[in-house]
Amino acid sequence: MSTDEPPDDELLARLRLHPDAIGLLFERHARAVHRFLARRTGPQAADDLLAEVFVAATTARERVHAHPSGSALPWLYGIARNVVRAHLRRRAPTPGWPPDDHMDWAAVDDRLDALGRRDELRRALAALTPDERDVLLLVAWDGLTPAEAGSVLGISGDAARSRLARARRRAQAALDSAPRKDISWT
């Protein structure tokens, strides 16, 4: 971002009366939002959902609250999360993975198989509640700070940090326990 371009929080403040400010946020963050979507739904669905996120952001602009970090990404990720949930609720759950309306695990299964890490990841995530999984992956896979993840999830930064610490403890304990042959949430 060049120095003469308005920062995210200034653009967010302008949005209510100047909806075209979303255009600069799109140019700035569309790729990150696409990655967020692709991690949860696969690249093809992400292509289709990208516009939905920014269109929804435009219509929701009167309710925007900038994160203290100044970044618009936590707000955009929160909207993307809702778009993903609406998308995944139209699909059948993926066998062998936890019921989850924030992640299309079938879309990531092949990659995990190739890495030989699917069972380990399943074991670690199976020990967590859906809320704990969310905060763990927002930080580990999306690069958010715990406070930013809290903004996405609609909880305070302190609550997010606490939830993240608990998630990490429980997931690590699951990894440290004796491996089981079959992990199932069904």
Next chain:
Amino acid sequence: MDLTTLLDETAPTISAPSDTTLRRARAALDTQVRVSQLHVATARRSRRRRTGLVALVSVAAAGALVVAPTVGLGGHAPQDSAQAAAVLVAAGAAAAGQPDTVDAPFWHVDLEFAYAGKEPLRTQLWIDHDGIARVQNEELQAEPRAVPGDDGVYTSSFAGSSLDDGRTTDWAGIAALPTDPAALEALLRARIGQDRGPTPDVELWSVVTGLLSGAPATPALRAALWEVAAAVPGVELVGTTTDHAGRTGTAVELDQTGIGWYRERLILDPADGRLLEQVAFDASGAVDHWSTYLEQGPAQSAPDIDPPLCGPGSGVSC
């Protein structure tokens, strides 16, 4: 295994979205921005009545500021439906002689939209074969720009007319519509179903007028659309009148005030089947808003699109 290592190793490696993906998403976003800006402008100017939103929604569905449902231009008492049907069927026959869309890279629509008592807003659209419209809008150009690098020519997604579930209807989709009036009406009614719009007839009228007012329809399709319009129950002939551009035409109306909408008037040129104007009257008979179609047809060129606000092609980093 250490959890941090596991999460690092399994973190998805995602390819960047293609330029096409970004372009399509941006086009859809720009359409929403156009609509949102009109809402802001409307609120700023204290334009009256929430029902005006109907016009904005219809306009958005037609690609950007185009379609406001129409109603009468005051003055004449409506005559009977048979006469209205005859006028519309004749318009259909005349429309068959309009320029074809084949080989043209763009469909150009030049219109003015106005609320009663307000200055008209001039808008031009150039719609390409993918359904992407370049839009010029006097009001948006006049608005102080929140971001640099924008001279008022935008790309936006042309949503055709909301034939079924609001999906974009590109030129191929419009070209695939039947040109036999009975088959066209059957198809449109099937897509509309029973649940959309206040009534199926009113929704059919809205879809047909939407296509006539902003879609790259072939002359044959345009002719069929007029005939479908003639078959909508309740359409009445008003007679000869003049539009806001001073052109003389024949007016027909569909009164929807009984369901809380407008009395909508279409003014057409009987000589060539062109739609000249749509006018909306409220229940008291006062003009609420209108769209005057100054020009509509195939075009060989369109204004250049603005460079991106930042990123590749803009010279400005994001």
